[in-house]
Amino acid sequence: MQKSFRFGLCVAMTFLTASIVHAEDADEHAAHHGSASPPGGVAVGSMASSGMKPAGEMQSMMGEMMEGEHGGRRQSPFFSQLLALPALDDAARQALLRQAEQRSHRGLMLISEAARAAAHAETATEQIAAVRNLREGSDLLDSGAAARMALAGTGKPAGAAMNWFRDRLSIEPDETHAAHPFGLSPSHLLLMLFLLLLSTGLAALQLLRLKRIRQIVAARKGTAKVANTQPSPAAAPEMQAATAGALAPSNAPAPAGASLRKPRPWSGPLRVTRIIRETPTIRTFRLADPAADRLPFDFLPGQFLQIEVEPEPGKRARRSYTIASSPTQRAYVELTVKREEQGAVSRHLHDTLIVGDLVRASGPFGSFTFTGTTADSIVLIAGGVGITPMMSVLRYLTDTAWPGEIFFLYGARSTDEFVFRDEIERLERLHDNLHVFAAMERSPGTVWHGAVGPLTRDMLLSAVPDIARRRIHLCGPPAMMAAMKAELAELGVPEVQLHTEAFGPASLPIDPVDAPSAPGNDASRTVQPPSAPSTRIAEASVTFALSGVSAALAGDQTVLEAAEGVGVEIPYSCRTGDCGLCVTKLLDGEVTMANEAGLAPEDKANGYILACQAKGSGKPIVVEA
Structure with a gap:
């Protein structure tokens, strides 16, 4: 002016x-x-x-x-x-x-x-x-x-x-300056107010536009990731429902109850960065990417990795171990392994592996997971080294401040074998929604004021109110799991509410690769070499539609074994029908399966089979592999 x-x-x-x-x-x-x-x-x-x-x-x-x-x-x-x-x-x-x-x-x-x-x-x-x-x-x-x-x-x-x-x-x-404050007339003030409102509206529209652009970009990235991933149709309902979210970047924990996308399987070397002695027979191996500051894969709490080692020159052995660390920790992954005299891989890890060594890993696999999106409370029942998937779930839920009730029940032989005792007691003090109950014998020279002996029905009733209405995860040695299943059934727990991770026997080739089954204790596996294909009488054939290869299928031969005979790759882990990793689409024909524990009912209704269990019925079959 x-x-x-x-x-x-x-x-x-x-x-x-x-x-x-x-x-x-x-x-x-x-x-x-x-x-x-x-x-x-x-x-x-x-x-x-x-x-x-x-x-x-x-x-x-x-x-x-x-x-x-x-x-x-x-x-x-x-x-x-x-x-x-x-x-x-x-x-x-x-x-x-x-x-x-x-x-x-x-x-x-x-x-x-x-x-x-x-x-x-x-x-x-x-x-x-x-x-x-x-x-x-x-x-x-x-x-x-x-x-x-x-x-x-x-x-x-x-x-x-x-x-x-x-x-x-x-x-x-x-007279303008004397009549109006700051020398501004009402018309000037109205004009300035109008321009201010207009600028604010334009800024708000721009912010909304940028937000929408970020949503579109994120959705396209998610679609591309799902398209490049070939998920197992036998995944649990929770895994299929958890495709909307994604793991947070860096080491930041995901928000409470956030959905996690089913990870894409990965294979490659990992470096041992730390070895922690948990008990006299159990050690935790911390693994990290040797070329980056974060893991090259994502995983869900409760999944496992398959580890491949060379215990003897020219011989390789594979073994699956559940991840004990939380998905919120992105810099490393931890496997807690018990040394078994009959377990070649566990003995090699305990006796030979040192900090700085490389091990080959693949995964993650498995649908024995829980992220807090499918239930408002969770009961985690573990026995022995079966505590590892429960610790991954527990760590994730407490890291993300999940508001639901967490009941953690653990049974061990003695206090010497109480894995993660200090951490569990600390988490219980920090989180009011975490309730811990443990039962075991007291080892000489240790202090124990808890329950003594194995977990019983009365312990379940006293530790978990209204147990029949809660979601339950159960993992441990076969005898312990069988006893718990019977007790839970008597307490009225529906089968749909009970989720288990079994340690069953495996039928895996031991030369050149010994690959025991599901994650857990090596001592619970029985390794048997498969019969040579040449000794079998071909009663039918199997055609692998995607590979364009056909093979003879003997009456006692599984689809997975036939695929290995002609070089068709079908992912697998346990070979007992429990993990669900080898799920395959049956396009034509009929098969029989001795164990279908790893096959979701909806997948079976849609024509999927477990390749490690499926055997022919004397007629040609066609599978999607």
């Missing part, structure tokens, strides 16, 4: 200067030619009648505004000093006051002389000169009085100076 006023003032000054020059020429012309009108027909008297300032007055005003002009009558313009009044010291203020008094005195003298001259004027020229002096004296008197008022504190110096300039230029007084 000030810049616009200054620009207009400069234009007015230019116009006034031209008018002054023109008026002076007209006066000179009138002095030579009497009262005749100047060229253009505009008389001097008409100038005064039209409201324009006389030339003398304009010259006086220009002398006030421009320093050094018209003979340099003063070192600093009077009103320029008045505008700078707040910054002036006392000496300068006194000097300015003397100038104001001098202007008032000179103005009174000019008014007196002009009045006498006007009274004795005989010509129009003399009258005009008298009027000019009268106005000049009035201006001097007015400016001096205004300055004295400003110096006395009864008026604003800047306002007095600006009003004087406005009056000299015949500009209407500025």
Whole structure:
């Protein structure tokens, strides 16, 4: 606003200067030619009648505004000093006051002389000169009085100076600043409010647009990941329902109860970064990606990895172990393994493996998982080393502050074999929704005030109220699991609420690869070599539709064994029908299966089979592999 006023003032000054020059020429012309009108027909008297300032007055005003002009009558313009009044010291203020008094005195003298001259004027020229002096004296008197008022504190110096300039230029007084706060009229305020609302709305729309773009990008990435993943149709309902979310990046834990996407299987080397002695016979092996600061795969709490080692030169052995760490920990994965005399892989891990070694791993596999999205409470019952999948679930639920009730029941032979005891007791102190119950014999030299002996029906009733309505996960040695299943059935727990991870016998080739079955204790496996395909009489055939290969299928031969004979790869782990990893689509024909524990009812209804259990019925079959 000030810049616009200054620009207009400069234009007015230019116009006034031209008018002054023109008026002076007209006066000179009138002095030579009497009262005749100047060229253009505009008389001097008409100038005064039209409201324009006389030339003398304009010259006086220009002398006030421009320093050094018209003979340099003063070192600093009077009103320029008045505008700078707040910054002036006392000496300068006194000097300015003397100038104001001098202007008032000179103005009174000019008014007196002009009045006498006007009274004795005989010509129009003399009258005009008298009027000019009268106005000049009035201006001097007015400016001096205004300055004295400003110096006395009864008026604003800047306002007095600006009003004087406005009056000299015949500009209407500025009442805007006095009438409205901050010099803004209601129309200005409304305009600013409208622009503010408009800007806010546009910013909100932009934020919504960016949010929508992020959602679309995330959805497309998720779709691409699902498309590249070939999930097992035998996955549990929880696994199929958990396809909407994804694991959080870095090491940040997922939000409470968040759905986790079924991970894509991975295979590659992992480096041993730490070995932790849990009990005299159990150790935890911490594995990490040797080339990155985070794991190259995601997993769900309760899944397992398959580890491949070379206990003897030229011989490889594979074994599956449940992941004990939480999916919220993205830098490493932990496998807790019990050393068994009959377990080649566990003995190799305990006796040979050191920090810095590489082991080959593949996975994750398994559907024995729980992320908190399918139930409002969970009962985790574990025996022995079967505690490992329960610890992964427990760690995940406590890491994500899951609000549901967690009942953790554990049975061991003695306190020496109580795995993760310190951590479980610490978690129970930190989380009010975690309830722990353990039963075992006390080892010499240890303290134990808990229940003694194996878990019983009475212990279940006292530890878990309303157990029949809760979701239950059960994992442990076969004898312990059989006893618990019977007790839970008597307590009225529906089968649909009971989820188990079994340690069953395996039928795996031991040369060149010994690959025991489901995660858990090596001692619970019986390894038997498969019969050579050449000794079997082909009663039917199996066609692998995706591979375009057919093979003979003997009556005692499984689809998985036939696939291995012709080089068709079907993922597997336990070979006992429990893990569900080898689920395959049956496109044509009929098969029989001795064990269907790893096959979900809905998958079976849709024509899926377990390749490790499926045997032909004497007619050709076609599978999707």
